Amino acid sequence: MTRNPHGSSGEPNPLRALDLDRLRRRTSMKWRAHPEDVLPLWVAEMDVPLAPSVVRALTDAVALGDTGYPAGTGYAEALAGFAGKRWGWSGFDVRRTAVVPDVMLGVVEMLRLVTGPGDAVVVNPPVYPPFFQFVGHMDRRVVEAPLGPDLRLDFDVLEEAFRQSVAGGRRAAYLLCSPHNPTGTVHTAEELSTVARLAGEYGVRVVADEIHAPLVVGDTDFVPYLDVPGGGGGLSLMSASKAWNLAGLKAALAIAGPESAADLALLPEEVGHGPSHLGVLAHTAALRDGTAWLDALLAGLDENRRLLAELLAEHLPDVRWRPGDATYLAWLDCRALGLGDDPADVFLRRGRVALNSGLPFGTGGAGYVRLNLATSPEIVTEAVTRMTAALK
Template sequence: MDSLSEPIAENVDPLRALTLDTLRRRTSMKWHAYPEDVLPLWVAELDVPLAEPIIQAVTDAVRLGDTGYAAGCEYATALADFAAKRWGWHSLAVERTAIVPDVMQGVVEMLKLVTGPGDRVVVNSPVYPPFYMFLTHMDRQVVEAPLGADHRIDLDVLADTFRTATAAGGRVAYLLCSPHNPTGTVHTEAELSAVAALSAEHGVRVVADEIHAPLAPPDRYVPYLSVPGTADGLSLMSASKGWNLAGLKAALAIAGPGAAEELATLPEEVSHGPSHVGVIAHTAALRDGVGWLDALLAGLAANRRLLADLLAEHLPAVRYTPAESTYLAWLDCRDLGLGDRPAAYFLDQAKVALTCGVDFGTGGAGHARLNLGTHPDIVTDAIRRMAAAL
């Protein structure tokens, strides 16, 4: 199927809907950064048509000329309803939310509420590269608490890091990536409860980036603010990753009961950044795009199995553990002997663009991140190219 004028059925895998030729007509970052002979499996964009409810909502808004400034609480209400049905989280209070331009801008604004210039922010490396870029730009010190070998939060390491960071003076925050990018780890309720307890013990404020939450199995995902002991926590959520809406800017900051007064001090100008059409799109996704999302999750699960089989056949030296969440695959390429930046080799020799693991901080050398959110034929072609290049 490859018609751009016909909607796909809710139960049809959207990853199989578009051909490579159609995808190359796109002008977004993923498809614009490299020459046409390169397969782009790097930046977190999905190679899918939009869910029909989103197309309809955006089309109706544009036809109506409803392209002014963002207003209202429909987005927050839609997220609260989605969270209650999807995760059993019934305490997401609309009055304790604020609209922000996107998740990373929201992270910056939340960290401004709980830290000051020069203060320390703890992250679990290897982790999403913009964490380093944005934190450094806002004059915060990045402190790493590396994940364990199993890609899970090492609570002993986290406790030691909190202890050292707070002993140095100033305020300390913990930027939690949940689900984790690039590993796809879904943190358990027990792990998040331990995080909350450690944060309270050491006086560390938690800001949770939960942008990939819709891509986790709904029966396994635990929103951070749903865990006891997280009343002073702050979270950022969005429909961006689950429904491929990065170009339609809108996200929500959510405060626990103990952080509501701080969230209320968010400067008014922050709410001017989101796109009104973006808000409409995200609201439609959360309200009416769940069937499409479930079909996507099934397709991603199939792609993870496919990737594992392809690596076992063609690149057995690459270590890969299929993740529970996200559409990202974390590849351990150290046994290939390609040095710290195997992604550079595969780009040059195989014409496959991956994301360089070094950019994810400690634990990223010798690794590469592969975007699985594409047609299975493209995944297959990419691995065969990579194997041939060796």
């Protein structure tokens, strides 16, 4: 594997490239949802310029007028190369992939392939809020299997959720968030193998949202679910969106294991009409030629993690945080501050800093906030300053 955890790629830290004045010129959700006096550290957008390889791919396409419909397997081939070098995943098969509009719409389509209306979908709260929203919208039942106190999978709880979900002969799926959002937990190969064993025993189909896979820091290794023993019956969704800040350039890949290829083959042809051609080009360029930029980003995120830990210890010692090994999100336990179930509301009203409320993340979210670390050290520092002021 060629992952460079220390960022000695020669690339400058992209998190230090843009100042607040320039960022406020952006018109995306992060910078338009709140008034200008609010410091936004909530939605998963990064305060970075695009990787040079992505810029070249987009400008070349626009100059050529190449803005039609997506075609070919370039995206899958780029991800296969990246996965082989980064994670040692030699079993990635481009023939078992399909381009989908984005990860969550891909999740919906995968769940439609393996479950029916009224069937259960198991999730591990606290977890990404759209899991609840999309599953409910497609007429499936959410069954919670909360994480343990250590913010890792609790297999006794998970097994009971599987047992309940398939009672009466119903079909069921497990929507696995790997790495986990918002905790940053990276599931180990042993944990994922246990998931595969339990899923096999109970006939539960695993759909893995692995969008944060490139965002693993330090010496921790990401393990693709489809690459663990017994995981070949699963379905995975991957994308360059989160790691290279491409949310506005829609594209993702659905990937089937050897035993689930027949399921993926049933994906309706029209689903492939949803991705953006420019999105596919941008994601392909990121995966093929943007790894040095990614390494510099990961090194910058690691610095921000250490900075946040130091700032909390000095200014907000009652806020507890167990840094995860992935994502650019910090899941902060603010229950000891006495701010009630929704401290994000207090930080916004009194401190003018926007964080995600923990409540929409499900069981275990009350009293927590999610803070986006993908910004400059100066903005991280200002955010903690404002949070501290909100308590006075």
